[in-house]
Amino acid sequence: MAYILNIETATKNCSVSIAKDGETVICKEIAEQGYSHAEKLHVFISEVLKEAKIDFSDLTAIAVSQGPGSYTGLRIGVSAAKGLCYAINIPLIAVDTLEILASAISVENGVIIPMIDARRMEVYSAIFSSDKSKIRDTKAEIIDEESFSEITETIHFVGDGALKCQEILSSDKFVYHPEIIFPSAKQMSALSFEKHKKNDTVDVAYFEPFYLKDFLVLTKKQS
Incomplete structure (x- = not known):
């Protein structure tokens, strides 16, 4: 039996699910203009674990959407996933964000x-x-x-x-298909389970999101 925590934060949708053997058990998500990922992500993680009636110790792995997507969103999701994997010593699985979207x-x-x-x-x-x-x-x-x-x-x-x-x-x-706007952790369940079965994981210490383009910081010109 494999319980995988799936985290999707590459777009405006902050989405978290628990999957059991590739089937979504529970999913929490919200898409807001203001990107509420920093406020919502850990709340959603606690809620899905509680509603699935499992603890962190029951998790087999954590999967995260790897990008491309929002720089800030990806950083929040990947940082959370890496921190949890390191703390409870379980593997990290990276899933292509566009593949998640296509699978919907x-x-x-x-x-x-x-x-x-x-x-x-x-x-x-x-x-x-x-x-x-x-x-x-x-x-x-x-x-x-x-x-x-x-x-x-x-x-x-x-x-x-x-x-x-x-x-x-x-x-x-x-x-x-306008009904499918954002990638969701619901669609990650089967994808992350397939990667788990193949032992297709990434290095927790060195994994970085797939930004696709460099992040630019714009500053005001000095007068």
């Missing part, structure tokens, strides 16, 4: 393109087949009228980055 939809054909909003018309995206195999690596890209023109099959868009593309990418091959 089931389609019989075409491809799935999860998109996380970056800024302006830029998104973080990857391409997955209908069976959720990744067929194009993650990258940051600016969306224009020619984006994904090389793909002839149906394209299913999910994520908050897709919401701003509807006016630009409007041909019949583009199908939008």
Whole structure:
């Protein structure tokens, strides 16, 4: 029996779940404009453990969304996961944020393109087949009228980055799923369990989130 604590903080959604053998037992999450991750994350962790009627000592591993996504959100989630893993001496599992988002939809054909909003018309995206195999690596890209023109099959868009593309990418091959906006720890359950079964873990001391782009600190010019 494997209990895994899943933590997803890569976007505006602060999401935590407990999974038993790959099945979500309980999930707590909230998506707010102001990014309430710092205030909510540890509260949610305590609540899901209590509602699942388990303790930290019952956990087999902790899984965290590795990015890409919000710099601050990723730092909060990864720091919490690493601290807990170190304290209770259990493995850390890293899960691709875009794969989490792609796993929220089931389609019989075409491809799935999860998109996380970056800024302006830029998104973080990857391409997955209908069976959720990744067929194009993650990258940051600016969306224009020619984006994904090389793909002839149906394209299913999910994520908050897709919401701003509807006016630009409007041909019949583009199908939008606006009900799927943010990645959730609910979708991490099966993914983290598969990694656990393969002993696919990361080094607690040295693991860093996948930011994809450098974090820039803007300062005022000196007069």
